[in-house]
Amino acid sequence: MSRICPLFSGSTGNSTYIGTKYGGFLIDAGASAKGISAALERVGANLDEIKVVAVTHTHDDHIKGIRAVLNKTGACLLATSETAEQLSEKDLIPTKTQIIICDNSVNIGDTEIKSFPTSHDSLGSCGYTIILPDGKKFSLCTDTGIITDEIASQIAGSDAILLESNHDIEMLKKGPYPPFLKVRIMSDRGHISNTACAEQVQKLFGNGTTRFILGHLSLNNNTPLLAQSTSESVLMDIGAKNNKDYILTVAKPKGNGVTVI
Numbered sequence: 001m002s003r004i005c006p007l008f009s010g011s012t013g014n015s016t017y018i019g020t021k022y023g024g025f026l027i028d029a030g031a032s033a034k035g036i037s038a039a040l041e042r043v044g045a046n047l048d049e050i051k052v053v054a055v056t057h058t059h060d061d062h063i064k065g066i067r068a069v070l071n072k073t074g075a076c077l078l079a080t081s082e083t084a085e086q087l088s089e090k091d092l093i094p095t096k097t098q099i100i101i102c103d104n105s106v107n108i109g110d111t112e113i114k115s116f117p118t119s120h121d122s123l124g125s126c127g128y129t130i131i132l133p134d135g136k137k138f139s140l141c142t143d144t145g146i147i148t149d150e151i152a153s154q155i156a157g158s159d160a161i162l163l164e165s166n167h168d169i170e171m172l173k174k175g176p177y178p179p180f181l182k183v184r185i186m187s188d189r190g191h192i193s194n195t196a197c198a199e200q201v202q203k204l205f206g207n208g209t210t211r212f213i214l215g216h217l218s219l220n221n222n223t224p225l226l227a228q229s230t231s232e233s234v235l236m237d238i239g240a241k242n243n244k245d246y247i248l249t250v251a252k253p254k255g256n257g258v259t260v261i
Contacts, residue, residue: 002132004160004259007039009215009251013061016140017043017161020133022109023051026069027128027140030061031254033068042256047073054078054102054106056118057125058086080104080115085189102128109133116154121189129154136261138161142216145188148199154192160211160261161204162251165231166191167221175221186219194222194230202234205246210219211261215251222226224250229231 003019110133144166
């Protein structure tokens with residue numbers, strides 16, 4: 001069985017662990033190597049098993065610990081060509097690190113990894129779908145202002161997904177952020193709201209997805225209860241109940257549990 005665990009999720013840092021029989025993968029390293037190591041140990045894993053670190057984009061909350069993690073693990077770096085180039089320009093890739101460019105799809109051991117472009121204000125920003133050794137499909141889609149047709153097509157049929165549910169629209173509008181930041185977040189190159197996330201959750205459930213992790217929640221413009229209840233309500237409208245017909249959880253900023261698929 002493969003294991004999926006969001007170690008960190010949100011504007012303060014993002015990193016997701018995927019454990020397979022091939023070894024461990026990380027998607028993003030947006031916390032210190034020490035923090036990621038401790039988080040892995042709390043879920044019964046360790047930094048030494050990490051074989052690949054995939055990066056979604058180069059905002060600091062996704063790459064904060066990337067150089068140190070690559071140094072300590074000797075893992076390969078997987079990224080789109082544009083993201084890899086930016087990381088190289090920032091001197092965040094150790095000389096010894098093998099770089100795997102994933103502008104479409106690559107196979108690593110018994111695992112297939114596909115990237116798909118996200119609509120975000122970071123060049124080369126992407127999400128990933130991963131076909132695990134047991135045949136299950138896991139998708140990670142955060143940091144996107146809209147769910148494009150291409151994104152929807154790529155994540156369709158996922159057995160499990162970590163999907164952004166960043167903000168409650170009214171909380172954001174009435175909150176303390178300056179106007180330019182509110183505009184950025186609500187733009188097509190910002191972050192998706194609870195409402196937009198819920199619409200996608202309903203579509204995914206209709207196509208067979210039964211494991212949902214809501215992630216990248218804003219600390220100032222959302223609450224876990226709001227995010228969860230918004231998605232649960234659209235599924236309730238079609239007669240589906242959490243922990244019966246599907247499992248939906250909310251990733252915490254840090255210290256998350258393991259989802260087995």
